[in-house]
Amino acid sequence: MIKLPIYLDNNSTTKCDPRVFAEMTPFFLEDFGNAASKSHAFGWKAEEAVDYAREQIAKIIGANSKEIIITSGATESNNLALKGVFEMYAAKGNHFITVSTEHKAILDACKHLEKLGAEVTYLPVGEDGMIQVSQIKEAIKPNTVLVSVMYANNELGVIQPVREIGALCKEHGVLFHTDATQAVGKIPVDVLADHIDLLSFTAHKMYGPKGVGALYVRRKNPRVKVTAQMDGGGHERGMRSGTLNVTGIVGFGKACEIAMQEMEAEGARLRILRDKLENALLQMEEAYLNGHKEHRLPHTTNISFKYVEGEGLMMGIKDVAVSSGSACTSASLEPSYVLKNLGLDDELAHSSIRFGLSRFTTEEEIDFTIKCVTDAVNKLREMSPLWEMFKEGIDLKSIEWSEH
Amino acid sequence: MAYSEKVIDHYTNPRNIGTLDKASAQVGTGLVGAPECGDVMRLQIQVGENGIIEEAKFKTFGCGSAIASSSLATEWLKGKTIDQALEIDNMEIVEELALPPVKIHCSVLAEDAIKAAINDYRVKNGLEPLELEKSHH
Ligand SMILES: Cc1ncc(COP(=O)(O)O)c(C=O)c1O
Ligand code: FES
Numbered sequence: 454m455i456k457l458p459i460y461l462d463n464n465s466t467t468k469c470d471p472r473v474f475a476e477m478t479p480f481f482l483e484d485f486g487n488a489a490s491k492s493h494a495f496g497w498k499a500e501e502a503v504d505y506a507r508e509q510i511a512k513i514i515g516a517n518s519k520e521i522i523i524t525s526g527a528t529e530s531n532n533l534a535l536k537g538v539f540e541m542y543a544a545k546g547n548h549f550i551t552v553s554t555e556h557k558a559i560l561d562a563c564k565h566l567e568k569l570g571a572e573v574t575y576l577p578v579g580e581d582g583m584i585q586v587s588q589i590k591e592a593i594k595p596n597t598v599l600v601s602v603m604y605a606n607n608e609l610g611v612i613q614p615v616r617e618i619g620a621l622c623k624e625h626g627v628l629f630h631t632d633a634t635q636a637v638g639k640i641p642v643d644v645l646a647d648h649i650d651l652l653s654f655t656a657h658k659m660y661g662p663k664g665v666g667a668l669y670v671r672r673k674n675p676r677v678k679v680t681a682q683m684d685g686g687g688h689e690r691g692m693r694s695g696t697l698n699v700t701g702i703v704g705f706g707k708a709c710e711i712a713m714q715e716m717e718a719e720g721a722r723l724r725i726l727r728d729k730l731e732n733a734l735l736q737m738e739e740a741y742l743n744g745h746k747e748h749r750l751p752h753t754t755n756i757s758f759k760y761v762e763g764e765g766l767m768m769g770i771k772d773v774a775v776s777s778g779s780a781c782t783s784a785s786l787e788p789s790y791v792l793k794n795l796g797l798d799d800e801l802a803h804s805s806i807r808f809g810l811s812r813f814t815t816e817e818e819i820d821f822t823i824k825c826v827t828d829a830v831n832k833l834r835e836m837s838p839l840w841e842m843f844k845e846g847i848d849l850k851s852i853e854w855s856e857h
Numbered sequence: 858m859a860y861s862e863k864v865i866d867h868y869t870n871p872r873n874i875g876t877l878d879k880a881s882a883q884v885g886t887g888l889v890g891a892p893e894c895g896d897v898m899r900l901q902i903q904v905g906e907n908g909i910i911e912e913a914k915f916k917t918f919g920c921g922s923a924i925a926s927s928s929l930a931t932e933w934l935k936g937k938t939i940d941q942a943l944e945i946d947n948m949e950i951v952e953e954l955a956l957p958p959v960k961i962h963c964s965v966l967a968e969d970a971i972k973a974a975i976n977d978y979r980v981k982n983g984l985e986p987l988e989l990e991k992s993h994h
Contacts (some may be wrong), residue, residue, distance in 0.1 A: 499884050760918060762895050768860065768868055768921035779895055779920075788895065799893035804879035836924065838916040839892060854891035856968070 457772045459818045463654035463658075463809035464607050464635060465776060470660035470812070476660065476707040480700040488697045489688065498698045508707025510667055513650060513709040514633070517766070519791055522668045523702055527634040528670035530653030531558040533693065534630045537679025538599050538651070539566050542628070546596030548572045552584050552613075553794045554634055556604050571594070580796045581745035582611035586618055593621075599628045604636035604652075608778065608791040608807055609744030610753030612636065619648025628677060634658055634666075636686045638712035639720065639750055644669055650677050656701065659710030660812060664702030668693075682684070715812070723810050724751035726819050730808060731756070731825040737830060743805060745794060752810040755792075757801040760840040761833045766806060769829030773822050777807040800839075800849075860921055861955035867925035869898055872932050875914040877901040885978025887970040896923050896963065901968035902942070904978055910934050910942060922960040926950050928966035939975055943987075978983075 475585040488503045490496025511518040515767055524530045551563055553575045563573045574592045578584050589600060600622050605612045615631055622629035630651040638640055638659030655666035672679045685694025731754045734740055739759040763777030778789030788802035879886045883903050890897040896919035903912035913931035915925045929950055934942055950964035976986040
């Protein structure tokens with residue numbers, strides 16, 4: 454028997470792996486010391502645990518543990534990377550290059566920096582959600598200090614050509630930051646091979662706890678520095694003050710360790726399940742895949758079911774937890790800017806559903822989801838005036854819709 | 858945000874889904890909203906000789922609250938005269954369905970659809986369309 458509801462919103466957050474949770478518990482109740490306390494065993498134990506976890510966290514991205522700055526999550530890591538570089542490298546230039554489909558933590562940090570005098574280029578993506586290396590090459594100017602391009606997109610799962618971008622930045626002496634929140638633990642990421650100078654990631658997207666993340670800051674070739682955005686006790690080599698979240702860090706470390714061991718087999722298994730789900734749903738009439746079909750995370754798919762509105766659809770599949778790019782699910786009443794940036798009609802953006810599988814997803818759950826979504830789409834199309842018009846051959850673009 | 862039981866009920870068992878003959882002089886059709894906005898409602902009324910709405914049908918592309926608002930509207934319309942139908946206020950729909958503030962516009966759409974259907978009926982029958990105060994979107 455499968456347990457309902459089914460959780461397929463794993464790009465939003467994941468369940469903490471029980472092995473991670475087990476590793477964390479002693480640090481709440483017994484070994485609760487402050488990792489910065491040098492004068493007693495409580496502190497030493499905590500410090501030891503943090504050191505060990507930091508090794509694991511570094512290893513999953515091919516870094517050295519000295520290059521890991523612990524933060525509260527990827528939002529903070531992104532802010533620290535962008536704002537910290539802006540301040541630290543002000544003498545070198547003020548131009549940043551990023552992409553229109555980045556996470557809000559990048560886009561809004563850029564908006565903030567623009568108010569402080571930064572010049573930011575927001576590059577558009579193609580209709581498959583991909584950025585071309587040539588676009589970045591053309592955008593680099595003498596005053597460019599940083600290029601920030603996400604590793605994999607949170608709404609589409611599309612993987613950007615990070616290695617090529619990294620090589621380009623290196624060649625031009627420009628720093629390269631990547632928000633790898635969705636990629637780390639799901640696909641191999643290597644800061645050396647990918648020529649990455651700064652990298653953000655977070656524990657809760659990879660079966661770790663919420664509220665802990667890291668920023669990788671390269672120490673050699675070149676040595677990169679960021680200006681602290683949080684002042685205080687000078688923790689994390691002065692780049693991020695604040696008593697370390699020992700339990701969170703221990704869990705993050707364990708999550709990285711498990712991911713390193715299981716990523717390959719898990720990715721292969723999830724790809725098969727994801728493809729099964731995707732192929733079955735795309736068999737429906739007027740269902741479209743959003744984003745590049747190949748360059749994509751193995752556990753994510755984003756599909757638009759034309760003539761059906763996303764939130765209405767989610768209500769019809771209440772036993773399956775997913776998310777939608779529909780405006781009706783957002784406070785701003787604007788459909789997903791990521792989907793709009795692919796050049797998708799607003800109408801298709803409203804009709805999109807993102808499915809994100811996890812380590813815990815079973816084939817039975819996927820079979821159930823296929824049936825559930827197919828039935829709901831069919832039912833809602835019977836209720837949809839747009840579907841009726843489509844079936845009658847009426848071009849929806851020819852209708853004068855009332856202003857809203 | 859959780860949906861109210863009444864929204865769930867109308868969503869799960871929508872009343873009066875369907876299509877009436879748009880060409881008939883007895884039928885008024887209101888099509889409001891826009892696909893780009895994520896909500897389109899089509900509401901139709903069929904008016905009898907005695908001036909009473911004897912049939913009402915809808916189809917809606919939109920969220921659960923929009924579907925429920927239009928389903929409820931068709932229920933309320935049946936058996937009313939045109940004048941009575943014109944009195945249906947979106948806030949009554951909000952109250953009946955316990956819609957949260959972010960879903961008020963779904964009820965506004967239903968009210969607009971009712972008025973648009975009535976106007977279509979009036980025009981077909983040689984009457985002036987009513988001046989509709991532009992509702993608060
Ligand atoms: C691409 C990306 N960047 C950043 C974040 C923010 O991460 P956090 O929740 O750890 O702040 C997320 C998750 O929402 C994400 O998907
Ligand atoms: S139709 Fe968009 S919120 Fe109801």
